Amino acid sequence: MTTPAGSAESKLPQTAPSSFDDHHPPERELLDDCVHCGFCLPTCPTYQLWGEEMDSPRGRIYLMDLASKGEITLEGSFQEHMDACLGCMACVTACPSGVQYDKLLESVRPQIERNVERDRSDQLFRDAIFALFPYKRRLRAAALPGALYQKLRTVPAIRKLAEKLPGRLAAMESLLPPVSVREAFARLPVFTPAVGSRRGRVALLSGCVQDVFFHRVNEATVRVLAAEGYDVLVPRDQQCCGALELHAGREAPALERAKREIGVFETLDVDSIVTNVAGCGSSMKEYGHLFADDPAWADRAAAFSARVRDVHEVLADGEPRAERHPVRGRVAYHDACHLGHAQKVRAQPRAVLRSIPDLELVDLPETELCCGSAGIYNMIAPEAAGELGARKAANVRSVNPDVIVTANPGCLLQIGKHLGADIPLLHPVQLLDASIRGVAVPRT
Amino acid sequence: MALDPAVRSAFEQVLEPRDVISDPVGCRAYECDGLTGYRVTPELVLLPRDAAQVAAAVAVCAEHRVPFVARGAGTGLSGGALPVAEGVVISLARLKRVLEVDPVNRRAVVEPGVTNLEITAAASPHGLYYAPDPSSQQVCTIGGNVAENSGGAHCLKYGFTTNHVYSAEVVLPDGSVVTLGTDTGEQAGPDLRGVFLGSEGTLGITTKITVKLLRTPETVRTLLADFPSVRAAGDVVSDIVSAGIVPAAVEMMDTLAIEAAEEAVHAGYTVGVPAALVVELDGPVEECDSQFEQVKAICEKHGCTRLHIAGSPEERAAIWRGRKAAFAAVGRISPDYFVQDGVVPRTRLAEVLDRIAELGRDAGIRVANVFHAGDGNLHPLVLYSAALGETERAEKLSGEIAELCVEFGGSLSGEHGIGTDKACSMPKMFTEDDLAVMQRVRDAFDGHNICNPGKVLPTPRLCGERPGKYEPHPLEESGVIERL
Numbered sequence: 001m002t003t004p005a006g007s008a009e010s011k012l013p014q015t016a017p018s019s020f021d022d023h024h025p026p027e028r029e030l031l032d033d034c035v036h037c038g039f040c041l042p043t044c045p046t047y048q049l050w051g052e053e054m055d056s057p058r059g060r061i062y063l064m065d066l067a068s069k070g071e072i073t074l075e076g077s078f079q080e081h082m083d084a085c086l087g088c089m090a091c092v093t094a095c096p097s098g099v100q101y102d103k104l105l106e107s108v109r110p111q112i113e114r115n116v117e118r119d120r121s122d123q124l125f126r127d128a129i130f131a132l133f134p135y136k137r138r139l140r141a142a143a144l145p146g147a148l149y150q151k152l153r154t155v156p157a158i159r160k161l162a163e164k165l166p167g168r169l170a171a172m173e174s175l176l177p178p179v180s181v182r183e184a185f186a187r188l189p190v191f192t193p194a195v196g197s198r199r200g201r202v203a204l205l206s207g208c209v210q211d212v213f214f215h216r217v218n219e220a221t222v223r224v225l226a227a228e229g230y231d232v233l234v235p236r237d238q239q240c241c242g243a244l245e246l247h248a249g250r251e252a253p254a255l256e257r258a259k260r261e262i263g264v265f266e267t268l269d270v271d272s273i274v275t276n277v278a279g280c281g282s283s284m285k286e287y288g289h290l291f292a293d294d295p296a297w298a299d300r301a302a303a304f305s306a307r308v309r310d311v312h313e314v315l316a317d318g319e320p321r322a323e324r325h326p327v328r329g330r331v332a333y334h335d336a337c338h339l340g341h342a343q344k345v346r347a348q349p350r351a352v353l354r355s356i357p358d359l360e361l362v363d364l365p366e367t368e369l370c371c372g373s374a375g376i377y378n379m380i381a382p383e384a385a386g387e388l389g390a391r392k393a394a395n396v397r398s399v400n401p402d403v404i405v406t407a408n409p410g411c412l413l414q415i416g417k418h419l420g421a422d423i424p425l426l427h428p429v430q431l432l433d434a435s436i437r438g439v440a441v442p443r444t
Numbered sequence: 445m446a447l448d449p450a451v452r453s454a455f456e457q458v459l460e461p462r463d464v465i466s467d468p469v470g471c472r473a474y475e476c477d478g479l480t481g482y483r484v485t486p487e488l489v490l491l492p493r494d495a496a497q498v499a500a501a502v503a504v505c506a507e508h509r510v511p512f513v514a515r516g517a518g519t520g521l522s523g524g525a526l527p528v529a530e531g532v533v534i535s536l537a538r539l540k541r542v543l544e545v546d547p548v549n550r551r552a553v554v555e556p557g558v559t560n561l562e563i564t565a566a567a568s569p570h571g572l573y574y575a576p577d578p579s580s581q582q583v584c585t586i587g588g589n590v591a592e593n594s595g596g597a598h599c600l601k602y603g604f605t606t607n608h609v610y611s612a613e614v615v616l617p618d619g620s621v622v623t624l625g626t627d628t629g630e631q632a633g634p635d636l637r638g639v640f641l642g643s644e645g646t647l648g649i650t651t652k653i654t655v656k657l658l659r660t661p662e663t664v665r666t667l668l669a670d671f672p673s674v675r676a677a678g679d680v681v682s683d684i685v686s687a688g689i690v691p692a693a694v695e696m697m698d699t700l701a702i703e704a705a706e707e708a709v710h711a712g713y714t715v716g717v718p719a720a721l722v723v724e725l726d727g728p729v730e731e732c733d734s735q736f737e738q739v740k741a742i743c744e745k746h747g748c749t750r751l752h753i754a755g756s757p758e759e760r761a762a763i764w765r766g767r768k769a770a771f772a773a774v775g776r777i778s779p780d781y782f783v784q785d786g787v788v789p790r791t792r793l794a795e796v797l798d799r800i801a802e803l804g805r806d807a808g809i810r811v812a813n814v815f816h817a818g819d820g821n822l823h824p825l826v827l828y829s830a831a832l833g834e835t836e837r838a839e840k841l842s843g844e845i846a847e848l849c850v851e852f853g854g855s856l857s858g859e860h861g862i863g864t865d866k867a868c869s870m871p872k873m874f875t876e877d878d879l880a881v882m883q884r885v886r887d888a889f890d891g892h893n894i895c896n897p898g899k900v901l902p903t904p905r906l907c908g909e910r911p912g913k914y915e916p917h918p919l920e921e922s923g924v925i926e927r928l
Contacts (some may be wrong), residue, residue, distance in 0.1 A: 035479075037519060038478060038580070038584075039580070039582065042559060051540070051557070052535075053473040053518065053535075054469070055488075062475075063472070072468075077469035095772075096708050096709070096769035096775075097708070097772045097776060098708065098775070179846050443770050
């Protein structure tokens, strides 16, 4: 007569020791929050692609539950379905029960990295990615025209892979556009004073990928923040925030990077630590949670995370100050998953764009669906990422925009790859920067 | 006993081998639908890509007498898509094309895996929409809606799925393909389409559905009203209907449900009020406006403490988001809960609600109420904590509430179906003769008992015969059922 929904005894009893190790296994209460209603299915990119239950958020949580009860192992099928998740967190937005899939995935991925031996070529490829991406200098060298392939081949891991994995390497190469020597080596000023009376003082994360491939976005960010009345500090000794590693389950190196960033930024006398990259912002806001049970770092990490803000959050605070010149055109805004779903920052970028006179702002169909970039996903799963990228490009074309803007370098590269060169792809601050300076909207 | 490997290779002949899931971990993800209390691991999961593959897969099942269970989005709340041991699940998730939208004849032809809301999305550029709107409409599939004859908030005015499906292409349990119904909705002879609608996957698998589209109403007026008591809100519902008004929807939520929904979606409900009604009117502007004034007056007459009128499509959407998320959102205020689904005559709504509150007080268990007040379809949510050992009391209370519905002249299920969950209660509502007739209809479609067996009609195995001394079930004695 009755329908148990999410009742504890309806879930399986513990039948064997958990397949997870003791270091931050997925929490029982978080697993039990899922009532298996399925509201997450339509927004899950892999469920949209394949229509398979085990590649849906609900299915993955179900498998986590089985693993935590020792009913299935982490090797094989479980690992494949967890690897296949883009980590876009659209399911967190969709879930009416408030299931924290982000925290669940964040605890499961390091479990896999620690306890499952990957196929050798997969492991080599992943090692190669993480030997390249978080390092500005290596990225710079790789990004120079014609240098990428050559450079990659000097990494021993990649040399061995070159024949084995043509698809993945091709994906990696096609995602990294060559940049000019000037841009690759340009540096942001350490201090830029506010224009006019000072409204506040912020420190900017310049990032790794962002600073090499999108240095112009960083420059625009500094100009816009200064024009709006903020002193902008860009500490020189900062490095990668660890987001790519964190989201891929490489917990130990990610935590080391986090500690270093905390050390660099915590002594600065600033109101906020600002980032213009969705993925970085989302991971830096998580530092507090990551170090919650580390007495040496808990307070420092929490204090750091409390100050982290996406650039749009800062810009949407209070009235615009600098004069905006009209920008005529139809602008499509793409919600980066780590901004919209992970940080719930959706209204602020739109508000910032609406502050520009004559600009017509349009939303994309299927706006909640990931573009397939997802950190390193488009390199390790080029086929699935390619389908999602093509779908996003079709959605972009359907609204016929003059410009498309999004606040994440991964999305910019991924959408750019699938859209071709005819529609300019920019970060929203680049548009605002052009509007404030009264110059033409850049093409890149 | 595992499935014969020859059967698996037969499936791999008619489907792509990679579309036949035999990995035990993958199969476990299909163990249950939205009702997690019952779990059975299937031998295989089949993921056909078109109608022909569905028919071919069913033909293999028929040839080898392999039981099969169709599955859409797996959101059902009665265990209708619970797999069968030694059987296969046939997932329709990949049949998700909208084949045709015909604005002139106002109909659409869709595959079963298309979600309810996607039909409206496809029709809306033509000023049309698909009316039945279960709360899970963004995820539930039209195939599942056909199987369950799903309703929704707006079925008060517009009717259930059966009123909106012209025809269905069906793969019968022997693998043959037929079309039930016609494209115009007019048909001579017995209404087999009507038999199939709501048969909960026991008579075949639909692979193509022609649905009716309606013109998007000229105007919609939605209000959210707070009341000092559940009884006052219930009286408003009765008064609205006796005034001759047919609202598009009348939904009620009580304190606990409001609290949960508000926490989940921040839709602007007043936390702490005893009851809230969502009343929606739609139709021509003049009619809508004048009736809306009447509704407001009725609300005020019954002591409404706040009247919020949706001033924009966004505000209206927010009100509905709150109501539609309420079920799942209850997980936020209680670790465990039972979802009940019963129907009572609308005129006795207030009375039944008082009784439910009384029963809850006696049991020391909280009951949240979310329901389609307009047609008396109750969804009491019995909140409890298994960790605190409240399960048994909660189960008992939930059962008492269902019995209360039958006692008041209502029904066991409004829209969630019988499935696995309520099969054993069927004899409480139906006589042996009724059940015998249902079984004969089923046998006519599914002579080998392979199509979603064990669902809807009670079987001795399902309905808890005690092990030990054999005692024939009354239905067994009368030849209606047989022991499996």
